[in-house]
Amino acid sequence: MPLHIFEIITLFAALAVAQSLDPFCYPGNPCFPSSSVINAFASSLPNGTVVFPSDSQTYTNVTRMRNLVRTSYPFAVVMARSREDVKDTIAFSRRYNLRLTVYGTGHDFNGRSTGNNTFQLDLSLMKSRVVSLDSWRHENGTISVGPGNTWIDVYREVDKYNRVIVGGSAHTVGMGGYTLGGGHSPICRFYGMAIDNLLEVEMVMADGRIVTATKTYVHTLYNNGSTSNVSDPDFFWAVAGGGGGTFGVSTGMIFKLHHPPESVIRVMMVYPIFTFYGEDVLSQVVGKLQRLFTDDLPPEWGGYLIFDGETDAYGSRGHLTFVLNHLGPNTTSSYKYLQELLDFLPTKRFFNYTEYKTFFDYEIEITERYPYFLVFVFNSLIPSSNIDSEFTEFVRESVLSKPTVTSAVTYTATLIGGKMREVGDTQTSVHPGFRSSLLSMTGGVGFGLDGIPDAVRIFSKTMELNQAFSKFGNGMYPNEAAQATPVWQSNFWGENYKRLLEIKLREDPDVFFTCDQCVGSEKRPVISGSLATMTSSPFLFLYTLSLLFVDMVFN
Incomplete structure (x- = not known):
C-alpha cells in the first residue's frame, strides 16, 4: 500500500527539529504559506499540476527515487509542463523562502534532486524532442530536447534520422544532471563527453530571468519582457560541468548529432x-x-x-x-x-x-x-x-x-x-x-x-x-x-572550483539553488543524509528508510 498520510506527517514532525537550523522555511514554521495560498498557487499554474501527500499512489510514484536510499518526502511536487510552470514555481519558492529541489528522472545516486519537506519541481513531463539535420550549428545536425527525456527516448528519436548522440548507457538516465555534471558514455572516447557535444542550454534563473547560453554568448529574457544579448563565455563554461541543480533550472538543451559508425x-x-x-x-x-x-x-x-x-x-x-x-x-x-x-x-x-x-x-x-x-x-x-x-x-x-x-x-x-x-x-x-x-x-x-x-x-x-x-x-x-x-x-x-564559485555567486548571489556538495552549497548548507553537513541526522535517515521499507513490503 502507499505511504499513509499519517506516516508522512510523522516524518515531517521529526524533521522539524533538525530543520530549525536550516535557512529555508518548512512546514510547521511561522513563515510557511497557508494551505489556501498553496492551493491558489497550484490553481494558477499555466500548464502544470501539483501533487500532495494526500494524493496517495500518485505521490508515491513521483517521489520514489531509482536509488531507494535517496527517496525523500517533499511537502508538494509540481509536475511542470512548460518553462512558465518552472518560472512560476521558482518565484513562489522565492517569495516564501521554500527550499526548491529539482527532479528530472529520479536517476540520482545521492539524492540531490529531492529532499524531505522541500517543494519539489518535477521536470519529467517536459519531453520535447526536435531533430534538425540542416542546422547551421553542426554539420551533422542537432537535436533540441526537454529535460524530462531519458536517453533511451533520445536514442530512439535520433536513430530515425540515422544519427547517434553521446548520452548515458542506463535507460533511466535523464538529460539534466547527467549532462550538467559532465556526462561520460560508452561512446565518449570517440565523440567526447556530453558537455563536449552540448551546443546550447536554456535555463530559468533564481530571479526569473530566462537565459539561453552558448559557449560565446548569453541571450537573456528579463521579467519585464526586455532582452539582451551579450558576449559571455563564463556562463556556459560554468553550467556545462558545474553540476545540476546549482545555477538554475535547465528547461532545454541542444546537442550535436553524429553520423553513425558502420557497425x-x-x-x-x-x-x-x-x-x-x-x-x-x-x-x-x-x-x-x-x-x-x-x-x-x-x-x-x-x-x-x-x-x-x-x-x-x-x-x-x-x-x-x-x-x-x-x-x-x-x-x-x-x-x-x-x-x-x-x-x-x-x-x-x-x-x-x-x-x-x-x-x-x-x-x-x-x-x-x-x-x-x-x-x-x-x-x-x-x-x-x-x-x-x-x-x-x-x-x-x-x-x-x-x-x-x-x-x-x-x-x-x-x-x-x-x-x-x-x-x-x-x-x-x-x-x-x-x-x-x-x-x-x-x-x-x-x-x-x-x-x-x-x-x-x-x-x-x-x-x-x-x-x-x-x-x-x-x-x-x-x-x-x-x-x-x-x-x-x-x-x-x-x-x-574557484572560478565556478565566482560565477555561481554572480548569477545566484543568495544561493537560492543549493544541494549537498554542489557549487556554492558551503554558503548555504542544506539538510541531507550526508555526514558532511552539520545538520545531518542518522535517526532521520533510518526513519525515512523504515517508511520506505513499509511501503515496499505492503505495496
Missing part, C-alpha cells in the same frame, strides 16, 4: 578473480590491461570494466567483466589492437561477441539489472599509471570482503580518454582528471531490504572505502561520488 561490436569477457582451485586470474588479466589500455588504445574502443565478489556455480570467487564496444567492423586496425586481450586465457573465461547494425540496436539490448536499488556510491578518476599491483589488491580485497552480511561491493569503471583528451583542462569546468584518466571508476556498496537496519554501518564502511580508494585517482565524478567526501570542492572540480 557496433560488443565483446563481453568474464574472468574469475580466483578459480575454484585458487588460481589468481585477476592479476594476469590486469597485467594484460596495463600493457594495452594506455594512451595508444584506439578511441573506437569504449565500454566498461565491472568487478564483483560473487561466487559462481563453478566455484570461482569474484569476477572481472569486460563489456567493451567497438565502433566499426572487426577488420579494422583499431579492432585488432585488442586482439591480444581478446585471445587471452580463453579456457578461463566466458566470451560473447555480438555485432549490431546501429548504436540504437546495441543500446536497446542493455538492461538494468534492477530498476530500483539500495546503494551508497563512491568514485575516482583513475589514470592508467595508477593501475598497479596495489590497486589490483585493493579492488580484489574490497569486493571479496563483504562490509556486512547483508551488503556487497562492486565497481563499474567507464573507459574514458580518446577524443575527450582533445579538450584542455580548463576549457570546460569538469575536473581536469577527466581529460587525462583512463577510467571513471564507481564503487557501490549495495544491499537489500534486509540490510536497512545496517544502513548507517554500511554508509560508514562506504566512507572508509571512499577515503582509501581516492588515493588511486585524480579527482572524482560528482554525479557518482560519495557523500561526505572531504574537500569535495577540489575533489570534484580541482582548480576550476
